[in-house]
Structure formats: C-alpha cells, structure tokens
Amino acid sequence: METLIAGENVKVNEEGYLLDFSEWNREVGEEIASAEGINMTPRHWEVIEWLQEQVKADKALSIRGIKKSGVLDIKEFYALFPGGPLKISTKIAGVPKPKSCI
Amino acid sequence: MSKSKVKKMLFILSKATIENVYAGFVMANGARMEGIEAEIFFTFFGLEAIQKKKLNGLHVATVGNPAMHIPTMVGGLPGMEALATKMMKKEMEKLDMPPVDEFLEILSASGVKLWACKLAVDMFHLKEEDFIEDLDGILTIGDFYNQADMEGTQIIFI
Numbered sequence: 001m002e003t004l005i006a007g008e009n010v011k012v013n014e015e016g017y018l019l020d021f022s023e024w025n026r027e028v029g030e031e032i033a034s035a036e037g038i039n040m041t042p043r044h045w046e047v048i049e050w051l052q053e054q055v056k057a058d059k060a061l062s063i064r065g066i067k068k069s070g071v072l073d074i075k076e077f078y079a080l081f082p083g084g085p086l087k088i089s090t091k092i093a094g095v096p097k098p099k100s101c102i
Numbered sequence: 103m104s105k106s107k108v109k110k111m112l113f114i115l116s117k118a119t120i121e122n123v124y125a126g127f128v129m130a131n132g133a134r135m136e137g138i139e140a141e142i143f144f145t146f147f148g149l150e151a152i153q154k155k156k157l158n159g160l161h162v163a164t165v166g167n168p169a170m171h172i173p174t175m176v177g178g179l180p181g182m183e184a185l186a187t188k189m190m191k192k193e194m195e196k197l198d199m200p201p202v203d204e205f206l207e208i209l210s211a212s213g214v215k216l217w218a219c220k221l222a223v224d225m226f227h228l229k230e231e232d233f234i235e236d237l238d239g240i241l242t243i244g245d246f247y248n249q250a251d252m253e254g255t256q257i258i259f260i
Binding site: 060063065067073074078082083084085086087100102 | 128131132134135136137197198199200204207208211212213
C-alpha cells in the first residue's frame with residue numbers, strides 16, 4: 001500500500017516497512033523513528049547507515065551480527081532502539097524486516 | 103513497541119541437553135527482540151548451562167529420544183552422544199546459532215536476567231565462582247515468582 005511519510009508517497013507493507021529503498025531519505029527515516037518514539041541522534045544515523053550497507057552487501061542482519069559488527073555492541077543497540085532494536089532500526093532504515101530468530 | 107499481550111517471559115530451565123537449553127535461549131532472545139522482558143531461572147541440571155567449566159560441553163540426548171531415529175541401544179553406545187552433538191552443532195552454526203557461551207553473552211547484553219536456583223546450587227555443592235560472570239544472582243523459587251511483577255507475564259518450564 002501507499003502512504004504519506006514526510007510529504008512523500010512511499011510504498012510500505014502492512015507492518016510499515018518500506019518496499020522500495022529508493023523512496024527512502026533521512027526525513028522519511030526521521031518520521032518513522034518518531035512514530036516509534038525515537039529521537040534520532042548522529043549516533044542513531046551511524047547505526048542506520050551501517051545497517052543499510054549490510055543490506056546492500058546482501059548480509060543477513062541478526063543480533064549475533066551486531067555483536068560481531070565492531071560498530072556497536074548489543075547493549076548500545078538496545079539502548080538506542082528500545083522495544084525490539086532490530087525490528088525498529090530496520091524499519092527506520094527503510095530495509096526489510098530481518099527474518100532471523102537470533 | 104510490540105503489539106503482543108505478553109510483556110514478560112519467565113523461563114525455568116531444568117535440563118542441560120542442548121535441545122532444551124537452546125529452546126530456552128532462543129525463546130528468551132526472541133522475546134527481547136520483540137521488546138518483551140525475559141528472565142531465565144536455571145535449576146537442577148539446567149545449572150550446567152551456566153557453569154563456566156561445563157557450558158560448552160553440553161550434549162544432545164541420544165537415548166530415550168524417539169525423534170533421533172536411532173535405536174535406544176545404539177544411542178547408548180560410547181561416543182554416540184558426542185557424534186550426534188557434533189552433527190547438530192554443525193547444523194546450528196550454519197543457521198548462525200551461537201555456541202552456548204556466546205549465546206549467554208548475547209542474552210545478558212540484551213537485558214535477559216539470568217538466575218541460579220538456590221536449592222539446586224546447594225544440592226550440587228556449587229559456589230558463585232563456578233558460574234559465569236553474567237549471572238545476576240542466586241534466587242529461591244519464591245524470589246523468582248516475585249519477578250512476575252507485571253500484567254502479561256508468562257512462566258514456562260523447560
């Protein structure tokens with residue numbers, strides 16, 4: 001379905017994840033974040049950019065991958081995106097929701 | 103936030119076979135990933151999963167487990183448990199499942215509270231230094247029930 005985020009018409013799935021990454025920009029990410037109750041800081045954006053790079057490189061995202069990333073540790077990940085960090089951060093990043101259980 | 107009516111998952115882990123330990127770990131981690139609180143109470147043989155010297159030597163049960171599809175007599179032969187465990191660990195690594203020590207680190211960093219059962223600790227003559235650093239403490243079952251302090255708490259026995 002199509003929805004209006006930050007003045008742009010974007011295609012999202014029923015859970016609100018962007019279907020086409022080319023429709024993503026920081027304003028879109030910012031508005032998704034604020035709907036999740038998150039105020040984006042430069043540190044948040046660093047993590048979001050890293051997630052987007054991983055997806056572009058076709059690497060599966062998981063909590064274990066965060067631990068190995070060297071970019072941030074799991075504790076910080078939970079602190080930045082409370083209430084389900086992988087789910088919420090990928091939504092903000094405009095990438096698909098990870099299917100991993102770990 | 104999660105739409106789930108479940109807000110907190112409390113697990114009582116009483117066994118130390120790989121399949122039971124991973125079941126508890128995956129469910130606890132999965133809860134945290136959905137924004138649900140999670141805690142694990144290790145009791146009886148489950149204590150093996152948090153003992154520094156034992157946790158990476160856990161085995162899959164090959165005897166009395168019909169789903170293994172090997173006859174019980176064969177499953178009881180020396181080395182069978184080790185072989186089956188090796189094969190299972192290989193499959194788990196393919197799915198990017200961490201080994202027990204790393205999984206415990208992930209759980210603790212994710213905010214899962216890890217508790218040892220006082221009665222079982224006393225029974226097996228264990229001391230605090232036998233356990234992983236990430237252990238949050240030693241509790242009685244009564245203390246653990248008191249961790250069920252919010253609406254939507256579930257307790258699961260494994």
